[in-house]
Amino acid sequence: MTWSTAGAGVYVWSAYLITLAVLMGEVWYLVRRHRSGAVSRGVNRAPSSQVSR
Amino acid sequence: MGGGRGVEDFTGMSATRPWLTFASPVHCYRLAGWIAPWIAVAAAVLFVVGLYVGLFVAPADFQQGEVYRVLFLHAPTAWMGMLLYVLLAGYAGLGWVFNLRVSSMMAASMATTGALFTLLALLTGALWARPTWGTWWVWDARTTSTLILLFLYIGFISLHSAIEDRRRADRAGAVIALAGVVNVPIIYFSVEWWSTLHQGATIRIGRESSIAAEMVVPFLVLTAACWLYAIAIVLFRLRCEIRERDALGELKVREI
Numbered sequence: 001m002t003w004s005t006a007g008a009g010v011y012v013w014s015a016y017l018i019t020l021a022v023l024m025g026e027v028w029y030l031v032r033r034h035r036s037g038a039v040s041r042g043v044n045r046a047p048s049s050q051v052s053r
Numbered sequence: 054m055g056g057g058r059g060v061e062d063f064t065g066m067s068a069t070r071p072w073l074t075f076a077s078p079v080h081c082y083r084l085a086g087w088i089a090p091w092i093a094v095a096a097a098v099l100f101v102v103g104l105y106v107g108l109f110v111a112p113a114d115f116q117q118g119e120v121y122r123v124l125f126l127h128a129p130t131a132w133m134g135m136l137l138y139v140l141l142a143g144y145a146g147l148g149w150v151f152n153l154r155v156s157s158m159m160a161a162s163m164a165t166t167g168a169l170f171t172l173l174a175l176l177t178g179a180l181w182a183r184p185t186w187g188t189w190w191v192w193d194a195r196t197t198s199t200l201i202l203l204f205l206y207i208g209f210i211s212l213h214s215a216i217e218d219r220r221r222a223d224r225a226g227a228v229i230a231l232a233g234v235v236n237v238p239i240i241y242f243s244v245e246w247w248s249t250l251h252q253g254a255t256i257r258i259g260r261e262s263s264i265a266a267e268m269v270v271p272f273l274v275l276t277a278a279c280w281l282y283a284i285a286i287v288l289f290r291l292r293c294e295i296r297e298r299d300a301l302g303e304l305k306v307r308e309i
Contacts, residue, residue: 008120011184015123015177016104019130022169026286033293 078295081155085288093285099278107271123181129276131174133283135237137167142234149227157223162290166283168206194243195251205233
């Protein structure tokens with residue numbers, strides 16, 4: 001890396017960190033949503049197998 | 054819920070109508086659970102490689118200096134925002150016309166991810182514009198139409214969440230999704246149709262790229278990472294959606 005965190009680096013690092021934070025936030029939310037469903041319905045239980053299309 | 058028939062009975066039905074196999078929430082649920090973790094791992098690897106190459110390997114731009122590295126994230130997120138909306142509209146339309154539940158659930162599963170990619174495109178665009186254009190925001194044709202795309206996503210998500218009956222929510226969502234899809238070509242061609250601050254496309258399929266090869270690599274790697282991330286997340290969300298609708302008793306036994 002030949003550039004410092006001063007100047008342009010602030011914008012670049014901000015963009016990378018914001019992107020990672022947003023994407024990881026979505027993953028965290030989905031894991032929580034998935035687990036809450038798993039807890040209420042039984043872990044890894046598949047949906048009823050007779051459902052229609 | 055239930056009845057006495059199992060997956061084998063549905064498999065028997067799909068043997069006569071094979072195109073129905075993956076229109077079944079059961080099969081989709083299992084297939085998504087099987088492939089999504091692998092796609093997520095591939096996305097994580099590509100993100101690490103792409104971010105490393107983008108930050109530390111790619112050379113500085115002779116005009117923009119180091120700040121151009123923001124574009125390694127800005128362009129892929131902007132592309133994903135547009136592509137996911139087109140896919141969302143397609144799935145929502147299919148679900149509406151052919152009454153395919155899984156298709157509508159796919160559309161609903163794409164909305165949040167598409168909205169987040171569009172939001173990221175706007176945020177990273179602002180972070181690039183400040184040192185380059187001297188301002189965080191301009192009411193440029195492309196930025197404005199991308200903001201409208203974000204509002205369309207928010208409209209779809211809000212409308213879908215506001216209607217309790219999921220089937221009615223799917224149909225209402227399909228209307229707004231199909232009406233809004235006209236915005237996507239406007240975003241794409243805005244730099245050609247109007248005189249804007251935005252530059253034209255630098256990477257085009259079938260044509261020689263106007264940027265150096267070592268700069269194209271992080272673009273392509275991060276674009277692939279965003280694609281795989283979106284696929285994995287949409288499949289995970291589809292599983293949540295199927296299970297929640299099943300819990301609500303909305304996936305009824307089909308009379309055959």
